[in-house]
Amino acid sequence: MTRRYSALSLLKEGLSGQKGWQPAWDDRPLKPRYDVVIIGGGGQGLATAYYLAKTHGITNVAVIEKGWLGGGNTGRNTTVVRSNYFFPESVRLYDLSLKLYEKLSIELNYNIMLSQRGMVSLAHTPAEMEMSARVVNAMQINGTDAELLDADGVRQRLPIHHGGPDARYPALGGIWQGRAGTARHDAVAWGYARAASKLGVDIIQQCEVEDFLIEGGRCRGLRTSRGEVRADRVGMAVAGHSSVLATKAGFRLPVTSYALQACVSEPVKPILDTVVLSPGTGTYASQSDKGEIVIGGALDRVPSYGQRGNLPVLETVIAGLLEMFPAFRQLKLMRQWAGIVDVVPDSSPILGESPLPGLFLNGGWGTGGFKAIPAGGTLLAHLLATGQHHDISRPFDLDRFTTGRLIDEAAGSGIAH
Amino acid sequence: MQIFSCPFCGPRPETEFHFGGEAGNDRPHGGASVPAQDWAAYLHLRHNPKGAAREIWMHTTCLEVFVMERDTLSMRAEPGQALGGHA
Ligand SMILES: Cc1cc2nc3c(=O)[nH]c(=O)nc-3n(C[C@H](O)[C@H](O)[C@H](O)COP(=O)(O)OP(=O)(O)OC[C@H]3O[C@@H](n4cnc5c(N)ncnc54)[C@H](O)[C@@H]3O)c2cc1C
Ligand SMILES: [Zn+2]
Numbered sequence: 001m002t003r004r005y006s007a008l009s010l011l012k013e014g015l016s017g018q019k020g021w022q023p024a025w026d027d028r029p030l031k032p033r034y035d036v037v038i039i040g041g042g043g044q045g046l047a048t049a050y051y052l053a054k055t056h057g058i059t060n061v062a063v064i065e066k067g068w069l070g071g072g073n074t075g076r077n078t079t080v081v082r083s084n085y086f087f088p089e090s091v092r093l094y095d096l097s098l099k100l101y102e103k104l105s106i107e108l109n110y111n112i113m114l115s116q117r118g119m120v121s122l123a124h125t126p127a128e129m130e131m132s133a134r135v136v137n138a139m140q141i142n143g144t145d146a147e148l149l150d151a152d153g154v155r156q157r158l159p160i161h162h163g164g165p166d167a168r169y170p171a172l173g174g175i176w177q178g179r180a181g182t183a184r185h186d187a188v189a190w191g192y193a194r195a196a197s198k199l200g201v202d203i204i205q206q207c208e209v210e211d212f213l214i215e216g217g218r219c220r221g222l223r224t225s226r227g228e229v230r231a232d233r234v235g236m237a238v239a240g241h242s243s244v245l246a247t248k249a250g251f252r253l254p255v256t257s258y259a260l261q262a263c264v265s266e267p268v269k270p271i272l273d274t275v276v277l278s279p280g281t282g283t284y285a286s287q288s289d290k291g292e293i294v295i296g297g298a299l300d301r302v303p304s305y306g307q308r309g310n311l312p313v314l315e316t317v318i319a320g321l322l323e324m325f326p327a328f329r330q331l332k333l334m335r336q337w338a339g340i341v342d343v344v345p346d347s348s349p350i351l352g353e354s355p356l357p358g359l360f361l362n363g364g365w366g367t368g369g370f371k372a373i374p375a376g377g378t379l380l381a382h383l384l385a386t387g388q389h390h391d392i393s394r395p396f397d398l399d400r401f402t403t404g405r406l407i408d409e410a411a412g413s414g415i416a417h
Numbered sequence: 418m419q420i421f422s423c424p425f426c427g428p429r430p431e432t433e434f435h436f437g438g439e440a441g442n443d444r445p446h447g448g449a450s451v452p453a454q455d456w457a458a459y460l461h462l463r464h465n466p467k468g469a470a471r472e473i474w475m476h477t478t479c480l481e482v483f484v485m486e487r488d489t490l491s492m493r494a495e496p497g498q499a500l501g502g503h504a
Binding site for chain 1: 418419430431432435436453454457458460461462463464465466467468470472489490491492
């Protein structure tokens with residue numbers, strides 16, 4: 001029976017015909033009641049369950065997922081992790097996440113393939129160069145690593161970038177964050193699921209939450225496609241479906257759902273060893289361990305729950321990429337897909353108790369919540385365990401839309417993922 | 418490329434249109450006497466329906482604003498209707 005992953009267990013299993021491996025998590029039936037139930041088996045929901053068990057000792061927990069683990073945005077995202085945000089509140093959140101990611105493979109005993117290969121955000125115009133300097137200053141003041149690159153610095157890090165005198169998008173410089181990089185998306189979901197299951201959390205797949213059990217104005221549980229389940233507290237991490245569930249719970253959210261698409265090329269030999277983002281062309285790319293160029297860009301402009309992208313945005317993304325990297329013109333695209341993301345007016349997440357007491361929210365991550373999975377899980381677990389905000393989550397409460405204390409990262413750092 | 422239909426110009430490519438918000442989200446009257454909650458609801462809270470939606474769109478080439486009924490899951494869009502004074 002092999003449960004722990006190590007070089008030794010790999011060797012032992014190799015010699016004994018790979019017969020002793022255990023399923024990574026147990027398939028258990030839904031019990032009628034739990035201390036905490038979490039809706040959504042993406043990275044955010046699974047991380048929440050893990051930290052509830054690990055940090056707070058609350059193990060009578062279920063994660064309820066309508067499809068399969070990580071089949072939402074967690075398994076569809078382009079896996080960029082970074083903390084190059086503008087506002088102190090955001091840097092505290094995303095830097096906590098990056099720090100947790102840095103230790104995660106060891107903590108979970110699961111290789112999440114974190115590759116801190118660094119990220120360049122290109123500046124193509126003098127105005128973008130000034131904005132880059134401003135963001136770098138803000139990041140340094142907020143205590144995270146950031147460096148302002150000049151044109152030479154970009155050339156050194158991105159020799160394949162076409163920045164010559166005839167270039168349409170020359171790079172005058174850019175923002176460098178060396179600790180940024182990528183991680184394996186499925187592994188993050190599966191690693192948290194396996195570790196949570198081991199601590200006693202029930203992971204229930206193929207079970208859709210259909211409604212809330214509301215008694216005395218409080219959320220007391222859920223009605224699911226597999227029957228009712230009761231819980232003292234309920235957490236919700238359903239990304240693009242936040243409004244659908246909020247409607248059932250009787251409130252509205254400051255969320256509009258859009259499709260965000262991505263695509264990958266055929267695999268090629270190593271050619272791009274950093275993550276590159278060009279806010280000006282609305283394109284970003286990295287090369288996966290398999291050799292594929294992973295390409296993403298901006299949101300589709302039409303609100304949507306249809307999990308597929310539209311052509312105009314794909315065209316813009318690819319056109320920008322090929323202008324900057326003419327070598328990629330030979331590549332063939334293998335796959336294109338989209339996920340439904342929950343976009344909030346200030347491009348910052350929503351964390352906190354919902355207008356329905358007993359129901360706690362983790363959502364509004366929009367285009368960038370993969371990098372935030374360890375932090376989002378930590379913070380929702382704290383809320384569910386204590387009923388109170390963590391210092392890092394408090395600024396992200398829903399009340400900011402009434403008080404006007406928005407954390408406008410779209411304006412601050414011009415975020416994309 | 419999806420085709421949307423402007424009530425004034427007819428069928429045009431989606432890139433000529435701009436999403437203007439949910440229809441029926443009326444601005445509260447009363448200025449400073451309107452409670453913060455009502456302003457917040459008007460400015461930020463959305464139904465964001467999965468399926469049938471009634472939305473305000475602008476055709477950015479003729480600059481007309483109109484109502485469009487759309488299904489946000491199938492992406493089927495009905496021809497736009499001119500605003501009859503009230504959304
Ligand atoms: C194309 C694309 C590229 C992206 N790139 C990046 C990136 O590079 N970096 C980054 O940081 N972020 C990126 N993101 C965003 C990131 O993927 C998400 O913010 C993040 O995965 C959100 O995690 P989650 O667990 O909240 O959501 P999800 O993984 O979507 O999980 C939510 C789960 O809830 C389930 N669910 C919904 N309704 C119900 C119900 N009624 N009952 C039960 N279960 C339900 C869904 O099936 C789903 O599995 C990208 C997103 C997309 C689509
Ligand atoms: Zn028109």
